[in-house]
Amino acid sequence: xxxxxxxxxxxxxxxxxxxxxxxxxxxxxxxxxxxxxxxxxxxxxxxxxxxxxxxxxxxxxxxxxxxxxxxxxxxxxxxxxxxxxxxxxxxxxxxxxxxxxxxxxxxxxxxxxxxxxxxxxxxxxxxxxxxxxxxxxxxxxxxxxxxxxxxxxxxxxxxxxxxxxxxxxxxxxxxxxxxxxxxxxxxxxxxxxxxxxxxxxxxxxxxxxxxxxxxxxxxxxxxxxxxxxxxxxxxxxxxxxxxxxxxxxxxxxxxxxxxxxxxxxxxxxxxxxxxxxxxxxxxxxxxxxxxxxxxxxxxxxxxxxxxxxxxxxxxxxxxxxxxxxxxxxxxxxxxxxxxxxxxxxxxxxxxxxxxxxxxxxxxxxxxxxxxxxxxxxxxxxxxxxxxxxxxxxxxxxxxxxxxxxxxxxxxxxxxxxxxxxxxxxxxxxxxxxxxxx
Amino acid sequence: xxxxxxxxxxxxxxxxxxxxxxxxxxxxxxxxxxxxxxxxxxxxxxxxxxxxxxxxxxxxxxxxxxxxxxxxxxxxxxxxxxxxxxxxxxxxxxxxxxxxxxxxxxxxxxxxxxxxxxxxxxxxxxxxxxxxxxxxxxxxxxxxxxxxxxxxxxxxxxxxxxxxxxxxxxxxxxxxxxxxxxxxxxxxxxxxxxxxxxxxxxxxxxxxxxxxxxxxxxxxxxxxxxxxxxxxxxxxxxxxxxxxxxxxxxxxxxxxxxxxxxxxxxxxxxxxxxxxxxxxxxxxxxxxxxxxxxxxxxxxxxxxxxxxxxxxxxxxxxxxxxxxxxxxxxxxxxxxxxxxxxxxxxxxxxxxxxxxxxxxxxxxxxxxxxxxxxxxxxxxxxxxxxxxxxxxxxxxxxxxxxxxxxxxxxxxxxxxxxxxxxxxxxxxxxxxxxxxx
Numbered sequence: 001x002x003x004x005x006x007x008x009x010x011x012x013x014x015x016x017x018x019x020x021x022x023x024x025x026x027x028x029x030x031x032x033x034x035x036x037x038x039x040x041x042x043x044x045x046x047x048x049x050x051x052x053x054x055x056x057x058x059x060x061x062x063x064x065x066x067x068x069x070x071x072x073x074x075x076x077x078x079x080x081x082x083x084x085x086x087x088x089x090x091x092x093x094x095x096x097x098x099x100x101x102x103x104x105x106x107x108x109x110x111x112x113x114x115x116x117x118x119x120x121x122x123x124x125x126x127x128x129x130x131x132x133x134x135x136x137x138x139x140x141x142x143x144x145x146x147x148x149x150x151x152x153x154x155x156x157x158x159x160x161x162x163x164x165x166x167x168x169x170x171x172x173x174x175x176x177x178x179x180x181x182x183x184x185x186x187x188x189x190x191x192x193x194x195x196x197x198x199x200x201x202x203x204x205x206x207x208x209x210x211x212x213x214x215x216x217x218x219x220x221x222x223x224x225x226x227x228x229x230x231x232x233x234x235x236x237x238x239x240x241x242x243x244x245x246x247x248x249x250x251x252x253x254x255x256x257x258x259x260x261x262x263x264x265x266x267x268x269x270x271x272x273x274x275x276x277x278x279x280x281x282x283x284x285x286x287x288x289x290x291x292x293x294x295x296x297x298x299x300x301x302x303x304x305x306x307x308x309x310x311x312x313x314x315x316x317x318x319x320x321x322x323x324x325x326x327x328x329x330x331x332x333x334x335x336x337x338x339x340x341x342x343x344x345x346x347x348x349x350x351x352x353x354x355x356x357x358x359x360x361x362x363x364x365x366x367x368x369x370x371x372x373x374x375x376x377x378x379x380x381x382x383x384x385x386x387x388x389x390x391x392x393x394x395x396x397x398x399x400x401x402x403x404x405x406x407x408x409x410x411x412x413x414x415x416x417x418x419x420x421x422x423x424x425x426x427x428x429x430x431x432x433x434x435x436x437x
Numbered sequence: 438x439x440x441x442x443x444x445x446x447x448x449x450x451x452x453x454x455x456x457x458x459x460x461x462x463x464x465x466x467x468x469x470x471x472x473x474x475x476x477x478x479x480x481x482x483x484x485x486x487x488x489x490x491x492x493x494x495x496x497x498x499x500x501x502x503x504x505x506x507x508x509x510x511x512x513x514x515x516x517x518x519x520x521x522x523x524x525x526x527x528x529x530x531x532x533x534x535x536x537x538x539x540x541x542x543x544x545x546x547x548x549x550x551x552x553x554x555x556x557x558x559x560x561x562x563x564x565x566x567x568x569x570x571x572x573x574x575x576x577x578x579x580x581x582x583x584x585x586x587x588x589x590x591x592x593x594x595x596x597x598x599x600x601x602x603x604x605x606x607x608x609x610x611x612x613x614x615x616x617x618x619x620x621x622x623x624x625x626x627x628x629x630x631x632x633x634x635x636x637x638x639x640x641x642x643x644x645x646x647x648x649x650x651x652x653x654x655x656x657x658x659x660x661x662x663x664x665x666x667x668x669x670x671x672x673x674x675x676x677x678x679x680x681x682x683x684x685x686x687x688x689x690x691x692x693x694x695x696x697x698x699x700x701x702x703x704x705x706x707x708x709x710x711x712x713x714x715x716x717x718x719x720x721x722x723x724x725x726x727x728x729x730x731x732x733x734x735x736x737x738x739x740x741x742x743x744x745x746x747x748x749x750x751x752x753x754x755x756x757x758x759x760x761x762x763x764x765x766x767x768x769x770x771x772x773x774x775x776x777x778x779x780x781x782x783x784x785x786x787x788x789x790x791x792x793x794x795x796x797x798x799x800x801x802x803x804x805x806x807x808x809x810x811x812x813x814x815x816x817x818x819x820x821x822x823x824x825x826x827x828x829x830x831x832x833x834x835x836x837x838x839x840x841x842x843x844x845x846x847x848x849x850x851x852x853x854x855x856x857x858x859x860x861x862x863x864x865x866x867x868x869x870x871x872x873x874x
Binding site: 060061063064065066067068069070071072073074075076077078079080081084085086088090096097098100102108109110111112113114115116117118119121123125126127128129130131132133134135152156157158159160161196197198223224225227245246248249250251253254255258259277327330331332333335364365367374376378 | 497498500501502503504505506507508509510511512513514515516517518521522523525527533534535537539545546547548549550551552553554555556558560562563564565566567568569570571572589593594595596597598633634635660661662664682683685686687688690691692695696714764767768769770772801802804811813815
């Protein structure tokens with residue numbers, strides 16, 4: 001596998017003299033007894049441990065002495081993981097308990113795939129309860145043959161499977177607050193997730209309907225009670241856009257558009273219209289309520305950018321991160337996620353001294369475009385106060401900007417596309433705080 | 438992305454005159470109106486559809502008229518997907534409701550990743566309810582420094598992320614019944630799943646403990662009340678074996694070994710010992726109850742093979758499959774999964790005429806070793822009785838054997854490592870049956 005080989009090479013190729021506590025793998029091994037805790041005196045002599053006996057003596061833990069739980073048709077996490085849930089952002093509170101966002105607890109996750117149960121959600125009027133036997137997708141407007149697709153019919157089309165992130169355009173807007181919020185990483189930057197999606201290439205359905213020459217855009221509309229609607233340029237629709245039916249192996253979750261959603265890889269999450277009920281070919285953009293009242297980027301000169309679809313190159317260190325505490329000085333792995341709407345991630349650099357020096361992290365998943373990448377770097381925390389940063393670069397050469405640089409591009413009320421560098425301070429007491437570097 | 442490009446090339450490169458109803462993508466488009474259903478007369482004229490209005494008229498479906506559900510901390514599938522659950526194989530019935538297996542409903546899934554809630558389970562004494570704060574992993578035996586690892590300490594080690602299948606050695610034993618069972622594909626062949634796993638390379642912990650020269654095997658023991666135990670050759674332990682802590686992004690599910698399991702990519706699932714509590718370095722295999730009473734392969738001459746760890750090259754068509762019904766003649770996609778414990782899948786061939794002719798299917802995920810691959814082939818069912826087969830070949834040149842050939846290798850009571858070709862008959866009435874071809 002490429003991923004582990006690349007990790008090994010990178011870690012083992014790193015010298016022991018690298019700056020700021022970042023360390024090579026051999027050094028890690030030589031000094032990592034501090035992680036494992038005390039060696040077990042005398043256990044090596046207890047030979048002949050019979051299979052079925054208990055190395056800690058016959059007592060053991062309670063769960064080793066009782067018959068375990070029966071099979072379940074559909075499994076759930078351990079009760080000890082109950083605190084790992086999405087962070088709610090509900091601007092209207094209990095008046096509209098399904099409007100706003102539910103953010104992924106990225107601080108508790110590892111790897112690349114987001115469990116569907118913890119996938120970020122951005123809803124405008126709650127999650128509809130759709131019967132797939134009644135739901136239909138209408139393809140109409142400037143086409144030769146308007147068509148309706150039942151879900152039964154869509155499930156018979158040729159499908160493709162690809163792994164893509166979906167990030168809300170408003171992700172990280174909380175990090176534009178005047179003072180840095182002391183919240184878990186996911187409550188600030190967790191409007192991002194990544195799933196394996198399976199569905200029908202939209203191009204195939206458009207070719208079947210036959211586009212008229214003047215068709216240049218699509219109007220996509222959801223079956224939620226807000227009828228969330230976005231205008232989609234035809235070029236994107238004919239490129240990698242998918243009519244997604246499955247997420248991480250099973251049918252889409254209701255919160256992610258069951259039974260069918262649009263999926264525009266690398267673009268603002270809201271363009272991947274959920275509960276998709278209609279696609280209408282048009283000459284120009286429709287300027288729906290959802291793309292005039294929101295999802296525009298105000299500039300310092302009073303104008304605003306519209307249809308800024310592509311999500312920028314970005315990274316966040318998820319471990320350690322805000323609100324965590326390092327129990328003691330010693331060896332840790334810095335771990336985080338990176339992504340770019342423009343394609344593949346080329347590199348992620350980490351600084352453990354507030355941006356003075358940068359070290360390249362090992363990447364997993366960098367062979368995939370518009371997909372989360374996991375970056376990792378072994379690190380020794382000496383017990384002094386430090387500031388941790390990460391900076392991603394994509395294959396197009398885009399570099400994640402410093403926060404001040406990003407803010408200078410926009411008017412003060414800009415809220416979308418905040419892809420600026422995230423900073424975590426590790427204090428001498430081990431507490432990790434959100435800071436503006 | 439490699440996957441979709443490869444699919445397109447393969448489909449578009451196929452001529453329209455290929456045998457047995459397998460068809461190219463252009464042909465599919467030209468003739469697929471039979472899937473979409475009737476074209477929508479008159480809809481093209483209904484221009485100016487206001488965003489927020491309803492293309493089917495103001496009535497719409499009930500869910501388009503009511504505010505949807507509130508956010509949930511941890512989401513669940515649609516209530517319309519409740520029938521998609523694991524298939525239970527409980528040889529002792531209610532006497533031991535957690536002994537046996539819970540098989541993945543592969544007939545209902547798509548793509549490569551198995552949702553953790555539907556991952557196959559093979560338990561010997563139920564699923565233990567382990568407190569990760571109390572659980573420890575002991576590394577002892579022929580080592581320089583016996584070590585114990587708390588979960589807190591393991592979570593600080595450098596990690597890797599890789600996607601691997603886990604197949605039970607007894608998968609498909611039901612297809613050795615005298616007459617073919619008429620059960621869903623998953624109830625026969627679903628003791629296979631695939632997840633993204635994140636954890637610590639076992640090699641790293643073994644190097645930290647320091648192996649003595651005479652150490653050649655490990656004894657791995659679980660913390661379930663059966664203390665499931667297997668002997669592991671050291672070569673494998675030092676190769677790609679992982680101490681897995683996360684599954685599909687979140688902490689391991691209890692049924693898959695929470696809080697820590699061994700993971701031996703490509704080998705019999707039972708060697709990936711769950712709820713791992715002890716690893717003991719030994720000179721030779723321990724011959725535990727779990728590897729003498731089970732998991733051996735009896736031969737026709739009365740001898741038996743032991744420690745046949747690697748899972749063979751294999752494939753199953755999941756759609757269409759046994760117990761399904763094709764509603765009418767027309768266009769379908771044949772979709773299935775393939776895998777090999779020896780490495781990557783090189784090709785999957787599909788026959789729609791009982792094995793007389795074979796056509797190569799498009800593959801997704803074939804760049805990954807010891808990982809599920811999704812294969813797909815567009816197909817036109819003319820309404821006549823046919824038999825569908827798939828045959829996988831891996832990068833080592835191993836070819837999935839016909840059923841009769843596989844059976845001839847073993848004694849009549851052989852139950853493990855059945856990787857023989859699976860056959861589904863599509864009858865003239867559209868019903869799909871399990872058959873022995």
